[in-house]
Amino acid sequence: MLGLAAAGESEGLWLRAVTQTAGRGRQGRDWVSPRGNLYASTIVRLRPTDPAAATLALVAAVALAEVTAAWTGREPLSLKWPNDLLLDGAKMSGILLERTGDAVVVGIGVNLAHRPEVPGRVTTSLALYGAPDPALFLEELATAFxxxxxxxxxxGLAPLREKWLEWAHPKGTALVANLPDGSAIEGLFDGLDADGALILRLADGSTRVIHAGDVFLI
Known part of the structure; x- marks a missing residue:
C-alpha cells in the first residue's frame, strides 16, 4: 500500500490481505499473520488544515473499538496509548502509521480468529465471542473510520480525544513507557494532552508528557 500511496493513489482505498508473508508492526517488529485475522490498510491524504498526522492513530482506534463492541459489548474493551485495542486487558489489535509525502498509510491488524504469540505481551482474539468474517468486519470498520x-x-482533535478517553482504561492505571532513547518511565495514566500525547503522573506528583514510546500495563 505504501507504494500505491507514493504513486499517487487517492484517499479512501482499502486493501485487505488474507494472510501476509512479511507483516510489520511498530518499530519494524514482525506481525504474525495467520489466515482468518484482519490485515487491512487505507490511505489518508493530508491537507494543510488537518490535525497532526500522528493523531490518525486515534481515528483508527476509536473506529476499531466501536466496531469490535458489536461483537463483545463495550465492557471488556479498552484502548491503550498509542495504538492498541485491548480485550479483557489483552492485546487483540495493532495500528501502524507510515508516511510518504502527503499520504499516510493507516495499517490495522486485528486478531479475529487466532491469537498469535507475541513476546512480552498477553494476546487474545475475538474467537472467544465468535470470530467475524474479515471482509465483513472490514466493511464496518471502513465506514466507522x-x-x-x-x-x-x-x-479538530478535541471531539476525537474525548471519545478516545471514553474507551481508555481508567485514569490511575499503572503504566510503564519504554522511550525511544532506551529509557523507561513508570507512572499512572492521567489522560491525553490537547495534542493527543500521553500524560503520566509520576510518584512525586508531577506529570510527564509522552509523545512516542511503547506503553505497557503494569
Missing part, C-alpha cells in the same frame, strides 16, 4: 476521519478534519 470514514465517519471519524470526517470529524477529525471538520471539528
Amino acid at each position: 470514514e465517519r471519524w476521519l470526517s470529524r477529525w478534519r471538520g471539528e
Whole structure:
C-alpha cells in the first residue's frame, strides 16, 4: 500500500490481505499473520488544515473499538496509548502509521480468529465471542473510520480525544513507557494532552508528557 500511496493513489482505498508473508508492526517488529485475522490498510491524504498526522492513530482506534463492541459489548474493551485495542486487558489489535509525502498509510491488524504469540505481551482474539468474517468486519470498520476521519478534519482533535478517553482504561492505571532513547518511565495514566500525547503522573506528583514510546500495563 505504501507504494500505491507514493504513486499517487487517492484517499479512501482499502486493501485487505488474507494472510501476509512479511507483516510489520511498530518499530519494524514482525506481525504474525495467520489466515482468518484482519490485515487491512487505507490511505489518508493530508491537507494543510488537518490535525497532526500522528493523531490518525486515534481515528483508527476509536473506529476499531466501536466496531469490535458489536461483537463483545463495550465492557471488556479498552484502548491503550498509542495504538492498541485491548480485550479483557489483552492485546487483540495493532495500528501502524507510515508516511510518504502527503499520504499516510493507516495499517490495522486485528486478531479475529487466532491469537498469535507475541513476546512480552498477553494476546487474545475475538474467537472467544465468535470470530467475524474479515471482509465483513472490514466493511464496518471502513465506514466507522470514514465517519471519524470526517470529524477529525471538520471539528479538530478535541471531539476525537474525548471519545478516545471514553474507551481508555481508567485514569490511575499503572503504566510503564519504554522511550525511544532506551529509557523507561513508570507512572499512572492521567489522560491525553490537547495534542493527543500521553500524560503520566509520576510518584512525586508531577506529570510527564509522552509523545512516542511503547506503553505497557503494569
